[in-house]
Amino acid sequence: ALAAPAIAQEMPEVKWRLTSSFPKSLDTIYGGAEVLSKYLSEATGGKFQIQVFAAGEIVPGLQAQDAVTEGTVEACHTVAYYSWGKDPTFALGSAVPFALSARAMNAWQYHGGGIDLFNEFLAGHNIFGLPGGNTGAQMGGWFRKEINTLEDLKGLKIRVGGFAGKVLEKLGAVPQQIPGGDIYPALEKGTIDASEWVGPYDDQKLGFYKVAPYYYYPGWWEGGPTVHFFFNKEKYEALPDAYKSLLHTAAQAADANMLQMYDHLNPIALKELVAAGAQLRPFSPEILDGCYKAATEVYAEMESANPAFKKIWDSLKVARADWYLYNQTAEYTYDTFMMIQQRNGTL
Amino acid sequence: ALAAPAIAQEMPEVKWRLTSSFPKSLDTIYGGAEVLSKYLSEATGGKFQIQVFAAGEIVPGLQAQDAVTEGTVEACHTVAYYSWGKDPTFALGSAVPFALSARAMNAWQYHGGGIDLFNEFLAGHNIFGLPGGNTGAQMGGWFRKEINTLEDLKGLKIRVGGFAGKVLEKLGAVPQQIPGGDIYPALEKGTIDASEWVGPYDDQKLGFYKVAPYYYYPGWWEGGPTVHFFFNKEKYEALPDAYKSLLHTAAQAADANMLQMYDHLNPIALKELVAAGAQLRPFSPEILDGCYKAATEVYAEMESANPAFKKIWDSLKVARADWYLYNQTAEYTYDTFMMIQQRNGTL
Numbered sequence A, B: 001a002l003a004a005p006a007i008a009q010e011m012p013e014v015k016w017r018l019t020s021s022f023p024k025s026l027d028t029i030y031g032g033a034e035v036l037s038k039y040l041s042e043a044t045g046g047k048f049q050i051q052v053f054a055a056g057e058i059v060p061g062l063q064a065q066d067a068v069t070e071g072t073v074e075a076c077h078t079v080a081y082y083s084w085g086k087d088p089t090f091a092l093g094s095a096v097p098f099a100l101s102a103r104a105m106n107a108w109q110y111h112g113g114g115i116d117l118f119n120e121f122l123a124g125h126n127i128f129g130l131p132g133g134n135t136g137a138q139m140g141g142w143f144r145k146e147i148n149t150l151e152d153l154k155g156l157k158i159r160v161g162g163f164a165g166k167v168l169e170k171l172g173a174v175p176q177q178i179p180g181g182d183i184y185p186a187l188e189k190g191t192i193d194a195s196e197w198v199g200p201y202d203d204q205k206l207g208f209y210k211v212a213p214y215y216y217y218p219g220w221w222e223g224g225p226t227v228h229f230f231f232n233k234e235k236y237e238a239l240p241d242a243y244k245s246l247l248h249t250a251a252q253a254a255d256a257n258m259l260q261m262y263d264h265l266n267p268i269a270l271k272e273l274v275a276a277g278a279q280l281r282p283f284s285p286e287i288l289d290g291c292y293k294a295a296t297e298v299y300a301e302m303e304s305a306n307p308a309f310k311k312i313w314d315s316l317k318v319a320r321a322d323w324y325l326y327n328q329t330a331e332y333t334y335d336t337f338m339m340i341q342q343r344n345g346t347l
Helices: A006-010 A031-043 A061-070 A102-111 A114-123 A160-172 A178-190 A200-208 A233-237 A241-276 A287-304 A307-326 A330-344 B006-010 B031-043 B061-070 B103-110 B114-123 B160-171 B180-191 B200-207 B235-236 B241-275 B283-305 B306-326 B330-344
Strands: A014-020 A048-053 A077-078 A127-134 A141-143 A157-159 A175-176 A214-217 A225-233 A279-282 B014-020 B048-055 B075-078 B127-135 B142-143 B157-159 B175-176 B214-217 B226-233 B279-282
Touching: A006 B200, A014 A031, A014 A061, A031 A048, A031 A127, A031 A225, A031 A241, A031 B241, A048 A241, A048 B283, A061 A077, A061 A127, A061 A225, A077 B200, A102 A114, A102 A127, A102 A241, A102 A307, A102 B103, A102 B241, A114 A127, A114 A307, A127 A157, A127 A233, A127 B048, A160 A175, A160 A287, A160 B103, A160 B175, A178 A200, A200 A241, A214 B330, A225 A233, A225 A241, A241 B031, A241 B103, A241 B241, A241 B306, A287 A307, A287 B330, A307 B330, A330 B283, A330 B306, A330 B330, B014 B061, B031 B075, B031 B127, B031 B226, B048 B241, B061 B075, B061 B127, B061 B226, B061 B283, B103 B114, B103 B127, B103 B241, B103 B306, B114 B306, B127 B235, B127 B241, B160 B283, B180 B200, B200 B241, B226 B235, B226 B241, B241 B330, B283 B306
Parallel strands: A014 A048, A014 A077, A157 A175, A214 A279, B014 B048, B014 B075, B157 B175, B214 B279
Antiparallel strands: A077 A225, A127 A225, A141 A214, B075 B226, B127 B226, B142 B214
C-alpha cells in the first residue's frame, strides 16, 4: 500500500461527538464545550471537529460519563461529582465540601499532580480527563426563610446533591434530588424549603428570588468546582500527537475561559438580583462550623473505606493547607483593602 | 504559477523570534514564553515555531516592546508597564496601584472588553497584544527595618518602578530603579532601604531575607499584574487564520498556566522563607490608606492629561467596582472560613 503524504497524515479528519451534562440555556457552563470545539476546529482548518450535544439530545445530563466510558460518544462535558454514587473518588476531581477555591484547584491540578492523580483513577472507567471550566466559589442557594442556627437545619428540605447532601443529612436536613426545571415550582409550593444552584448569573435565569428570596453564601460544598472534559481513553490515545497536544492546550484555554466569563457576568447579575429583591445572607458561623465538623466525619468514613479516595484526598489536603496559609498574605489583604474601599464608596 | 496544494497552504512554516524581558533563572515568568512556544510547535507538528530569547540575548529586557514595535523581532514577552515612561496607558494593560486582582483582571480582559480596548491603544505602537501570564497579587517587598507610619516612608529609598514609584514619591519616599541582579548588594550595604520584587517563589532565589528580613504585603501596586505577549502587528495580521486562532488559544492557555504555576509554587516557598527567617508584616492601615489617597491623586492627574488613559481607566474602574462588591459574598467568605480553619489547626 502506498503511504499517505506525511503532511496529510499529520492532520487527519477527526469528528467526535461530545455530550454535555448541561442545557443550552446555561451559556456559561454549556458554552465551555462550544469553546473547546471552536478552538480545535479553527486551529486545524476544520479537520478536528467536536460536535456538541446538549443534555438529553444523546443521553441525559447525568449519564454523560457512562456514555464516554462505554464509547457511545468520544467525549463529554460534565461535573465529575455527578458520578459520586458510583465512587465518591469522582467528586475529588470536581469539588468536595471545604476543599479548594478555583485558583487553588487549578494550581493543584496543573502543577501539584492533580490531573495525573485523577487520571489514574479515571483510567479504571476507561476515561482520560482534563479540566474544562470552573464556576468559582458558588453561592449557598435560595431559602424561603432565614436560617441562623443548626436547629434551623433540622428537617429542612433542601435541593442539593451528592457529597453536600450527605453532610447536611448528618445535621438533620433532608436533601432532595430535583432536576433544574422543577426547582422553581417546588420552591413556590413549599415542597422544598431551599435550593442550591450555581451563582448569580445562572441563578438569575431561573428566577428563584421571587419565591425564596434569602440568598445565602458561601456554597461551602463548592468552593471552586472544576467542570471536566472526559474523553474515551482509547479514542484519546489514538489521536495523533499534534491533536493530542492541541486538545490539552485548547482544554486549558477553555477551562480558564469559563471562570473568566463567570467572573465577568456574576458581579453584574448579583447587582441586578439585589435590585430585584434578593436578600443576601452569609451563613452564620454556627452553621459553617457545624457543617465543617460534619464534613470532617464524612471524610474520615471515606478515607478508611476507599483507598483510591484517600490517595487523592491526601494530596488535596496538602495543597489546601499550603494554600490557605499563603492566601492570608498578599491576596487576601489586597482584596480586603479593596472591599473596604468599595464599602466606603471610595472606589 | 501553480497553486500550492490547499493543505500545505494551511500550514506554512512560520519561524518567529521572541525576546523575553526576563532572565532564564525566573522559570515561572520567563517560562511563560517557552510554554507558548511549546503549545504552538506541538499543535502544528513543528510548523509554527517561536524561538525564545532571554533578556539581553537580542535586546535588554526593558527594550522588548521597542523591538516588537520596530520589527526587530516578531514577538516579545514583557510587562506592559515597563513602557510606562512613553505613555502611562501602557501600565493599564498590566497593573496599576489598587486596581484588579488576577481573577478580576482576567474577567475584564477576556469578557469585559479589556483586550480590545488595550489593543486599540497598542495599535498606535504597531503592536497586537494578548495576555500572557499573571503572577497573582504580589508581595510588597523586603525592608531592612519595620515601617508602621507614613512618617516612616519619608526618605525611604525603595527599589520600585513606574507608577508605584510616582505614588510613593508623593509620600516622601525615594524610588530607585535598580536591575534585579544589583538589588541584593544594595540592600546589604544599605544603599537602599527596601526593594519590591515579585512573590515568595521568585524572591526566594535572590535571598533578600538575609539582608532585609521584613517581608511586607500586599504589593498594592500589583494586585494581579498581567504579563503580555506583544506581536508585531503586521506579522500577526499576516498569519493564516488557523495560526491566528491557534495563537489566541495557546496564549490563553499559557496565560492561565503561569498563574497556576505561581499558585502552586508560592505557598511552598513562603513556608520555606519563613522557616529561613523572613518576618512577615502586613502594611498598616495608615500606610495603605495614605498610598490609596496618593494613588487617587496620580490617577486624577493622568485622566485629565491623557484621553487614551482615561478611556481604559474608566472601563477598569467599572469592572473594579463590580468585582469588589461581588467578591464580598461567596468567594471572600469561603476563603475567610478556610483561613480560620488553617489558623485553628483544623485543616
